[in-house]
Amino acid sequence: MSSRAAIRYAKAVLGQAQDKGTAEVVFGNMKSISATLNSSRELRSVLKSPVVKAEDKRASLHAIFKGHDVSTLSLIDLLVEKNRSAILGDVAESYQELYNASKGIVSAKVTTAVELDSALEAKILAKVKSITGSEEVSLEHHIDPSILGGFLLRVGDVQYDASVSNQLERVQKEFSKRI
Template sequence: MSQSIIAKRYADALFQLGKEKSKLEQFESELQILRDVYRSNKEINTFLKHPRFSIEQKKKLVGDSFQSFSVEIVNTLKLIVERHREDIIVDMIDDYIEMLNDAKGIANADVYSVRELSEAEKQRISETFAPKVGKQSLNLTNIVDPSILGGLRLRVGNRIFDGSVSGKLRRIERQLVSANNR
């Protein structure tokens, strides 16, 4: 079974548990902290994967390191360690956050622009495009890309809204080429 399917299953189980216990937001904030720790501290991953340390030592490290977290999160981590699936932790967290955002009507989107956008501009873009993709709001990641020349390009999932100058020039070029071929 692929790692991504396994990560989704753990994320789904945590999501259902969070819903039952009304802890969805608490789980999200704890998982975001865990993701930051896991990405910034490579030694924890090395320790958790090392064959010389027993499962009990690894579970103790998880319990001691994340004792301020909810019992459900700590037990999930211990279960992941017990089953030697340390590689799925970041994917599981990403899947959980995606499920939570989907439940809230929020989508992640990349907006490409020539310069860094202000918060007000991001808010207007979110308000304009969220209804077009059937969401209540968008979490925007601004990517500065001078090659678009001007305007914006927005990517939400597999949908792209291209209002960039370079995109318009490409469309004009295609029209001219197709008109010459007739």
């Protein structure tokens, strides 16, 4: 869940990008930032660290995200300047959500224990479309072997848990009640 500050920064960047006609380009930049930060615990630690100098954070981020849009690089500069570089990932996530909402795209996240095949992915997309009534659905897939089987589906604030681990947990609770 993004902080209010992250949402405010994301709204400001989206407004600026829409005015310039670069909202889609910045959306791609924000996806790149999210993916990079999600895959690098070290980078997240550097951004949170009070020991690392602001100029070093700025230089590192500019090197990593070289070639990104001016709006994106300005956002990085601003966050570093205001000692808020730690929320860069949250700003990127918030931007993506706001952009999708502005385009009428519903975002859904599905978590499975194994990779989805195309047939199952199509069924999930169809189900999300029927639930939301939206023709545009963005499906984000995560793999989490700890759910053992089944799936977790999150659409907006609603989560449907059809995982094997959840079903086993319910059975365990039921047994413990009866003992």
